[in-house]
Amino acid sequence: MSSPALYSQEDNIAVITLNSPPVNGLGQALRSAIKAAFETAKSNAEVEAIVIASSGKLFCGGADIAEFAAGGFHSEPMLPGLLTELENSPKPIVAAVNGMALGGGFELALACDYRIALPGAKCGLPEVNIGILPGAGGTQRLPRLIGAEMATQMVTSGAPVAATKLLEAGAIDRVFDGASEDFVNAAIDYAKELIAQNAPCKTCADLNVENPGAEFFAEFRKSIARKTRGFFAPEKNIQCIEAACELPLAEGLEKETELFQECMQTPHARAQQHIFFAERAATKIPGVDPKTPLRPIKNVGIIGAGTMGGGIAMNFANVGIPVTLLEVKEDALERGLGVIRNNYEISARKGRLTEAQVDERMGLIQGSLDYADLADVDIVIEAVFENMDIKKQVFSQLDKTCKPGAILATNTSTLDVDEIAAATSRPNDVIGLHFFSPANVMRLLEIVRGAKTANDVLMTTIKMAQSIRKMPVVAGVCWGFIGNRGLEPYGREASRLVLEGASPEQIDKVLYDWGLAMGLPSMIDLAGIDVGYLTRQGNRDMFYGRDPSYTAVCDKLYEQGHYGQKTGTGFYIYEGRNKQSNPEVASIAQALAAEHKVSQREISDQEILERCLFPLINEGAQILDEGIAYRASDIDVIYCNGYGFPVYRGGPMQYADEIGLDTVVQALETYQNSLGEYGKTWFQVSPLLKRLASEGKSFKQYDAEQAS
Template sequence: MSTAARQHIDAAERAAATIPGIAADTPLRPIRQVGVIGAGTMGGGITMNFLNAGLPVVLVETRQEALDRGIATIRRNYENSAKKGKLTDAQVQERMGLIMPSLDLAGLADVDLVIEAVFEDMGVKESVFRRLDEVCKPGAILASNTSYLNIDRIAAFTKRPGDVLGLHFFSPANVMRLLEIVRGAATAADVLATSVALAQRIKKVAVVSGVCDGFIGNRMLARYGAAAQGLIHAGALPQQIDNALQAFGMAMGPFRMGDLAGLDIGWATRKRRAAEAGVTMAPIVADKLCEAGRFGQKTGAGWYRYEAGQREPIPDPVTAQMIGEYRAAHGITPRTISDQEIVERCIYALVNEGARILDEGIAARASDIDLVYLNGYGFPKERGGPMFHADQVGLAKVVQALQRFAAEPGADASWQPAALLVKLAGEGQGFF
């Protein structure tokens, strides 16, 4: 990694702990006991962060078998660490002993912080938060692990919106360093300050985000994904796009990442957004895969196919055929696309949306956006993050490329360069 990138990342981590508008000496709420709702992959991973820090966790599930399964997974994770010599058997027992299982939300009456990790649906969140409002003690922090949904709407389900915020962990939550802390319109200063301090206690890199669909990371990811999808429609195949971005330094290309996360998640999000906007969902190739039951690794096929028990992506002629059929149905003549164009479109789409997020005040500083992408989305550390990388390339060059993409026939309006990007480039400035 270059010295400049290393210095940038170190400075970014120091700066992220400072929250605009909140005094450094804001008194913190004591966090002695935590509640987690949901013992699935996400809930179990979130729980481990607190057990590792010596904090007892009330782990709530609706069914005994789900609770037993979740606790067994946590134990297995710790036992695997013990086999590698990272923990002693005594430490495994000590951590497991901090779990207090419960089948009722009433078990959360004494916790200082509760994090829900339930299904990503506003109706489900509403029922949980209305109940938390009844059972949790005054002053308890009520947090949602939502990755997209509106925190202000969630807070409105309670009579204590000042106690509500988003704590968006990234999967696997016991491994990934990023924690997006989502500040609602009503979130109290001490709730936010306590959450930032707690993130340090559980060894997370915390970045504060404002409220918007997808917050910082997933809002940018939607544009990155749309750029990659546009390249599929135009003439590239998933493996070419993934290989080009992995050669740039991304930990995983967008289609491999989609298969790993589950294509049904993005499908559900697109349907929700179209319904909320009252418009018909524009068809894309990913929808065709989902309609065919190809959700990625968990179903053995998505953009790629997977041999039983293997995670290695195998290019699939069925996917190529579906892409070909989509192009024919939409009158698209495929063209040859260079790896350079792939990288420019996908990375500059990230930068452009990052500039909008910065201009809207969703992120406090450009370096916060870099931290999100470095710690949550596999952006190459040697490039310092998307915003730092854009500065290295030169913002004028980025704007020229975006203008070129925006001028193409039928181009999406989101390719128009962000106002902040145009302003900085025109002044010969950078984000830093």
Template sequence: MTALNAVADLTVEDEVAIVTINSPPVNALSRDVREGLMLGVEKAEADATVKATVIVCAGRTFIAGADITEFGKPHAAPYLPDVLDRIENAKKPVVAALHGTALGGGFEVALTAHYRIAVPSAKCGLPEIKLGLIPGAGGTQRLPRLVGVETALEVILSGTPFSARDAKQWGVVDALAEEGKLAEGAVAFAKSLIAARAPLKKVRDRDEKLAAARGKPEIFEAIRQAHAKKFRGFEAWEKAILSVKNAVDLPFDEGVERERAMFMALLGSTQSKAQRHVFFAERAAAKIADIGPDTPTKPIARVGVIGAGTMGGGIAMNFLNAGIPVTIVETSKEALDRGVSIIQRNYENTAKKGRLTMAEVEARMGRLSLTLDFRALAEADLVIEAVYESMDLKKLIFEKLDGVAKPGAILASNTSYLNVDAIAAATKRPEDVLGMHFFSPANVMRLLEIVRGEKTSKTVLATVAALAPKIGKVGVTVGVCYGFVGNRMLAERQREAGKLILEGATPAQVDRVLTDFGLPMGPFAMSDLAGLDIGWSAETSKGESIRDILCEEGRRGQKTGAGFYDYDEQRNAKPSAHVETIIRAFAAAKGIAQRDITDAEILERLIYPMINEGAKILEEGKAQRASDIDVVWIMGYGWPVYRGGPMFYADTVGLNTVLDKLKEFQAKFGDDFRPAALLEKLAAAGGSFSKA
């Protein structure tokens, strides 16, 4: 064995050189890995006894992608395109041996080899689109030459890995090796190539799959139309389509050159920086400052859920999906039947889309137990209360739960706003209590706000934090305050939205400004979807708000066919002249003069107070880091990922810009806009939230 550098070595077995990359944890394409690949191919080339080369990786995966910590930093030779050219232009066959995940630049390395072999469990893919990029080392040029334009763009635009079996069927992989015997299989495959005097099959020279798309621009237009809604606001996807079209229309070298230019331009874009920020922010959110890897956790083998409503049923599905049995407790058989029918229907709809088999649906439903007996929760390791937002009711439930749950069981509330410490105080074990705030629909939305109470034990917090990814959630630890992180900031936006329509903006204008910004819907469309009568009572209504008036008229949202908007039978919305008349009359009665309001003012008044509240949350220690706030808003509220979250967006705009506008609004509209001390401090120092 010859050491090539710190992460690579070379061995020769008979006539086959084996270049092994060993750069834990995922063999990312760092400078050392690039150098190891270059040196390995060069030494194999120079050895007269070697007739073929195998590239294989130690550890759990092939090269899993670029080292994105190097993005934005000065490049160091050898550069990846040069390494790939060296592999592709080798005078002896090069075989890439794939296991684990060959992603991004790692997959592009494999595509420059003359042959590829993989174990069946391996996965390949080009996930750059998720970072606001396109493949930048030939992926958009080589992959369509192997699989055709449509399949290549499906891979590139989805960013989703595909299996080695699909790779074999598509002709991306030439052979499959036995699991656990990849190196042996790759060497045997290389020896068979030597014996057969196999040609050097360069992907760049393939043309037959491109010929089918040549002179057919309608293929690309159809792909654009199919993805337009999904990628609204994103920049990279159109560049990806254009780059694949270049593969069809241009010589290979020119296509690669243009691909690289587009990649580098995107790499410097705000969108890609935002998406890379989110990538790291999601991973950072899992880290809790005072919870080390040695903190003990509790096993969660059975879960109880109190309440079979929309939230309770959705929460239960997360655990059923993860193979954890769930017992749901309700107060009536009707509520149980209604809840289980919704769960069953959700699973059957997923099966109809081909994402589950009916056998899998039955297995998941088989893990569900339903009961009216509260005592059935006695064996649960974790109990989640999911009833409506009433402190009195939640205290009553936790007091009762305290007498039923076994010692050491974790007791959680799915509260959206209420004080977890007050709920915990209803028990004799507040150290076992915390908040688990799921977002609706709970079986779909990825965010889980983990609310750490004053007396929540480290073991309980560590257990739930470790549980979150097992049930498909991104857990963000937050402190106790009204609305926690997400809803506390949302309240700032909702307040200003309500004021803006009284001052002269229409609900449709306010909503459009936010959807143009990239959010899935605005505050008034969201209110109509949720139902204007949530928390509203006809008995106590006094007509003191626009919502009161609309609800008193029976305009309670989509479900009644009218709310802030008018709806047809398909629930398509259109602005309501009647509602605008109500708003104008209400404003006149309150002595509020109406005026034309610009889109820019609407955006600033909706977004900047949220940023300001985020700064206050950080000041108070209710979030660990600014990026956690960004994760909450991206995963829980649909903040556009290409804007990086509200705190990253503030850094993008400039903290002095935000501060100056808040001061301007404070002078005009009052102390709702008073700047947070942290914002003033960072702005004065020329700092940013991301570096605070």
């Protein structure tokens, strides 16, 4: 087995090559190998300079964050100390940045004396995205090279920056425009050039940061406040840059370490790191070979040019995949194509696209009124009205029209994919692809695996989702799958709490303050009260048969024509984007409470929070127990990417782990006993949740046990 860091010598230049695929993660083994190679070079009198390069397509992906939980992160040599050693090298060190240099990888480059990069290389400090800050000198060395303003933007956004831009800013010393295969030799030549020039060893300790002043930092905090609401790490990153402006390097590094440890001990960091790993685990399907040969996806058919169908079409056009967009009526087709063009033109006006790109993408979307035009597509995605009979008619037609091997996908959000597949002679080709609205914006794609869905169809759609920049999560077949099934009790309690006396404003404030993008009444108004009502009508026995007061307030609003934002009235009254209280809601709730013999009362904020979130966690446990979700973490990925759940909470299941499953069970049992028949009907604790709580286990432990 080769060393994770290779050592060689070219004339008077030592070359340390990072060789730990796939991303040269700076785990303990690589850190030790770098240190050993550095010591060899330092002690060799023939060596006058050192080049640190990479054997892979990227320079270094940063720290191995799996070590955070495993403990190797604190094993010697620790990265901060190693980088200080490199920075204090008596021989100049050149970092040869051939590709991505992220996190600890960029910090490694910053600790070197000089940096040469390929034009396509990018560097960044994305630690804020996992709830922490650069802990190996990034917040102290970077502002000394590029200034506090740009460094503040980089550490709080986590976004990588092109090497060409960093050349202008001062973090990169040279960009090599030649062939990539000649890059390491170019770095060696650069090192020889530096020796010939008697170029000094450089340390950031000799550089000062011009302090942009308190006003800059105050304005910057204000500018990112909405985006970073509830997060812990962005503020600590800013404090690190402030320290770089005020303190010598050594003291600044100490401050960075202090704030890094502070971040690491927060539930925010645990939650964000949980989601980081959960998103990577979501594409691993138990019992399915990840190397399963995939079906080609070179062209796509979409049925329905409405809001959803048009948004789906844009996803494919955005990555250069041709789309045939089918409608049954000419006016509906023209209207849909017009909406798509308008969306692109809005992006062009904002400078996100050029007019040429708008035309190029529109040229990839061809309208049609004839199913025959779908005969040669590799995948067709149905996005018609959420009605089983209509969808079965569509799939029966697709079965006759589409070529053998074409994937037939339904965008249903609740309906039985197996029943839809049974309308065809090839159920193995059928799968659910539940896009979230607006489909061209929302990152989540819930992939519904039918009982007969072929493995290659499943793996092809997972890969396809990634190619159109979606986060795929696989679900089994049941009403609502993972996302909307879990949403049902969540939304149910909002309507019930209004019936019992809480105001929509109180419910919204409790949930927003806790971290949700919006509260439930506002979300119901946005999604459309009519949409929820019509969805429930196909499953009346499941809901109303158990509870005559089920969603009574929402249903009455629907009956009175109050559909939410689309009609200007719902739980609120709307004038454009502005909303105000709807006094009718309290009157409706009071009358319905009397009709259903529900006593209205003052409801605490804590009860609102628990009654909205804990039934969602309980339903998640049941979904997990039934095998609808492969992992608890899959549920978290869905809620963080599709339903506005705050990433710094880590999703409902991670939040339950954080507060303790016993806390959730005790609260559910309390409401089961205190809310009369309603409590007995809707607050039965999932057997899996109860078992894990009694055993003192977490959902994370359950996932680990299932994987082993």
